[in-house]
Amino acid sequence: MSPMVAHRFPLGGFMKRRRGFLRVLSLSSVATASVLTAVVSSNAGASSGGLAKGAPVKIGISLSLSGDFSADGQAFKQGYELWATDVNKAGGLLGHKVQLDIVSDASSPTQVVTNYQKLISVNHDNLTFGPFSSLLSLPAAKTAARYGYALIEGAGGAPSVFQAGLNNLFDVSLPVSGDLLPFAKWVTSLPKAQRPKTVAYVTSNDPFTEPQVTSIQSMLTKAGIKMVYNKVFPAEVTDYTSIADSVAAAKADVVVLGSVDVPTVSSFMQAFEQSGYNPKAMIATGGPDQGTTFLKAVGAKNANGVMVPNAWYGASANPLSKKMVAEYIAKYGGTPAGIPSDVVEAYSVGEVMAQAVKATGGFNNAAIIKYLHSNVTMTSAQGPVKFNNLGENVNPTAFTFQWQGTKFVQVNPIGDPNTVKILYPKPVWGK
């Protein structure tokens, strides 16, 4: 210790203060631990499958009902509510009516932590479902983990979410790192004369988008497709014109856009059109999958030829999906192509939880976590679900979808019976 420090903190006084501090710290730690134990054990008692007769099973959910992700958050809410209605019509979970306890996080990763703490420790919800986006799912799962709760989610498939090594996290959807692979495979499979020569990558710095965009770069480069633009932009950008103009100036044959929402894609498309730039192929990681919302924002003619990766679409032949689609249309109207994929992602969360509850015979989160890690294959409207030790769903197939007129069709993987011919090159904007 330097003399100056010794002067400022005389050793004896410091040690006394330190002992006092340690005593306070240990007392507060004991108190905190006691409260947490009380909370967890009270929950464990309630969720052991022995809910009082007639008592509802409460499911805590934080959703982005306002803020940047509000459109997705609202669609997720529809999906969860649709599932809860279905389950309750069929008598509930193990005879207990499902009661959704939904609170808004305003798209904030900080608020989502507060929300799950409240849902679990104050509201004493029996189970938890995930929020929207990887950005919020990770802090949500960490919070749920502290209380020993399973967090099943449908929109948190970024690698950073799984790399956290949480035992309680399960994503029923397609892990995002593989989303663009079918598209890349299709591009590289084209005869050399038709194959695009240049590609531009532009992505939001979001855990959902960046891994997808970077995952196919080496594959396309190896196939001789030259990268002429590669930039990341901040997620909170409100004007994309300049970035889009730079992409347009690169005149790439293919644009790979890492986007989360409709406004991002529509802004890029509008700027491209204003610049007179029409790529031969354009794929966006999110936005075009939002059904009629996307069509209305960009105009049906402009949507023609735009692609998006996903694991599900409204015309899926999966019987569980057909049932959900019919119920959605009966309740909210519209067409299968117009249903946002958020809805089915949320609905699938409920389906997986219902199977776990049924298999374990109760609402004990530890038992549910154990069951979900047992390599069992479950069913969902998105297709089969089976989790690896990281909580990733290893079963789903990655598809590419394309807007062809007002139809949202499956164009990848090649060889799949439901795959239709890809519209390539993309028609000129507005045609």
Next chain:
Amino acid sequence: MNATALLSAAKDGILTGAVYALMATGLTLIFGVMDIINLAQGTFVVLAAYLSYALQVHWHIDLFVGLLITTPAMFIIGVVIERVFIARLKGPDRTGMSILVTYAVWLLIEGTLDLVFSSNDVQLQGWYVPKSFTVGAIHFGYIYVAGFILAALLLGALYFMLYRTRFGVSVRASLADQTSAALVGIDVKRVSTITFGLGAAVTAAGGMIYGATNAFNASSSYDLISRLLTIIVLGGMGSLGGALLAGILMVFVGDIVGVIWSPVWSTTAYFVVLVLVLLWRPQGLFGKTQARVA
């Protein structure tokens, strides 16, 4: 990077920046005259965009023609909000309280818009929205050029009103010192109400341009308000010219940095400029310390 890309970024910065200035004008005007920090300004922009949307979808009224309806409508909305919420704020904590009250107004408007229009993103359409003309190698989107012209016209009109009319004298007197203005017979309450209405009214044009160039929903105001606040801080709170220059500077700096370096640093670069300016002039580029003390 080449000269064309730089020129294009500079063009984007100037055209889009002027629209941001238009959106921020109401904020700076209201603060300048009333000492009210209107956090609801971002949601005013979104509300104005939705009004244009409603006119277009339900009555097929062109976006620019629709401004003849949305501008007075926004004025009336502004006047009502001022009378119901703002005029009740009294005392030395008025400015601080205004943050809470206008935040409540923000939530109220956002919630109502969400109920009426749902949370789905929408975008204003018009044949001219995706069109552009070319000068040299630079493309000029009609809608951005129109936004720039609207911004120049409206800011010019506001400037004229403030400096060439009797009402403008009342506004400037209120801006300088409310107590003294009241002593010389100016109806400060009336001036405040009309100013709040005007602040909301000029947002109609900014909201329309915003809605035509961005898909939006009721929650789009969250990203907007932080931008608008930094514009008026940089320009000097209460200064119309400052808002114009700061709006252009904000987008211009971001766009140039985005082209030369990376878009990731665009926002940071602007905030570096903001901090440097505030170190040099804590009152902002055109702000008057005297007025704020009074």
